[in-house]
Amino acid sequence: MHVLITGGSSGIGAATAVAYARTGARVTITYNSGADRAAEVVKRIEEAGGQGAAVHLNLEDHATIAPAVAQAGPVDALVANAVRWGTLAPGGAAFEDVPAAEWSAALHANVVGNALLVQAVLPGMRRAKWGRIVFVSSGIAEEGVPGPGPYGTAKMALHGMARALAWEAGKDGILVNVAVAGLTITGAQRPIPQEVLDGLAARTPSRRLSTADDMAALIVFLGSEANRNLTGETLRDGSNAGRSAHAV
Numbered sequence: 333m334h335v336l337i338t339g340g341s342s343g344i345g346a347a348t349a350v351a352y353a354r355t356g357a358r359v360t361i362t363y364n365s366g367a368d369r370a371a372e373v374v375k376r377i378e379e380a381g382g383q384g385a386a387v388h389l390n391l392e393d394h395a396t397i398a399p400a401v402a403q404a405g406p407v408d409a410l411v412a413n414a415v416r417w418g419t420l421a422p423g424g425a426a427f428e429d430v431p432a433a434e435w436s437a438a439l440h441a442n443v444v445g446n447a448l449l450v451q452a453v454l455p456g457m458r459r460a461k462w463g464r465i466v467f468v469s470s471g472i473a474e475e476g477v478p479g480p481g482p483y484g485t486a487k488m489a490l491h492g493m494a495r496a497l498a499w500e501a502g503k504d505g506i507l508v509n510v511a512v513a514g515l516t517i518t519g520a521q522r523p524i525p526q527e528v529l530d531g532l533a534a535r536t537p538s539r540r541l542s543t544a545d546d547m548a549a550l551i552v553f554l555g556s557e558a559n560r561n562l563t564g565e566t567l568r569d570g571s572n573a574g575r576s577a578h579a580v
């Protein structure tokens with residue numbers, strides 16, 4: 333099985349790459365600015381028993397998308413995980429102060445970029461009469477939080493894209509789902525105080541925030557043969573603390 337994971341140079345994407353590698357998969361990750369980190373992930377893929385490769389892809393620069401997919405070669409599964417974060421700080425710019433350019437940039441990269449990515453992988457999956465597509469989304473999209481309007485709006489658009497694609501591509505054996513991360517401990521530096529993390533954890537059903545490996549397990553399930561006929565669905569990781577979480 334050959335899997336293409338965008339944003340595989342870091343965080344959830346990197347953990348997902350290694351998790352796929354443990355199943356013996358061939359894994360191509362994409363990176364944007366982190367060529368060195370991507371090379372490290374490729375090493376980890378190979379140490380875990382997979383075959384690894386890294387290609388450059390920038391969702392903001394649409395001209396890089398089809399060439400990256402062509403360089404990867406035909407894929408059985410796509411994990412659309414990369415994100416242009418934009419401004420995320422809750423309590424940042426008021427909604428009415430977010431410039432049009434920020435809206436355009438968020439949607440250009442995270443919505444149109446992912447649509448072009450899917451367009452590039454879909455013909456191969458249709459020919460193979462088999463495919464799995466997993467979009468990685470955020471609890472911020474569904475629950476809302478003051479501040480990151482463009483990010484949340486762009487993520488929610490992926491839910492619509494997944495529903496449309498599930499219907500369009502299902503007849504060719506292609507299953508399309510959304511994996512929704514809540515706040516996930518990735519090892520990347522996040523400017524979130526520990527007491528806020530503890531407060532969020534306390535409001536989850538299992539009283540803990542997920543790690544990147546937890547998310548990886550959900551994504552690998554949705555994007556592999558283990559998923560036999562689940563499609564058009566949105567699965568929420570247990571790190572999603574729900575509406576009450578945003579009151580902290």
Ligand SMILES: NC(=O)c1ccc[n+]([C@@H]2O[C@H](COP(=O)([O-])OP(=O)(O)OC[C@H]3O[C@@H](n4cnc5c(N)ncnc54)[C@H](OP(=O)(O)O)[C@@H]3O)[C@@H](O)[C@H]2O)c1
Nearest residue numbers: 339341342343344363364365366390391414415470515516
């Ligand atoms: N971590 C969380 O708490 C959390 C919560 C909810 C949802 N999520 C979602 O989970 C996914 C992964 O998040 P993460 O925390 O693992 O993020 P991360 O560690 O910041 O990694 C982001 C990845 O996206 C790539 N990327 C950034 N800008 C890009 C661009 N313009 N074009 C293509 N790739 C780009 C980065 O590549 P380079 O580093 O090479 O530039 C990196 O590989 C995202 O879709 C995110 O929205 C995460």
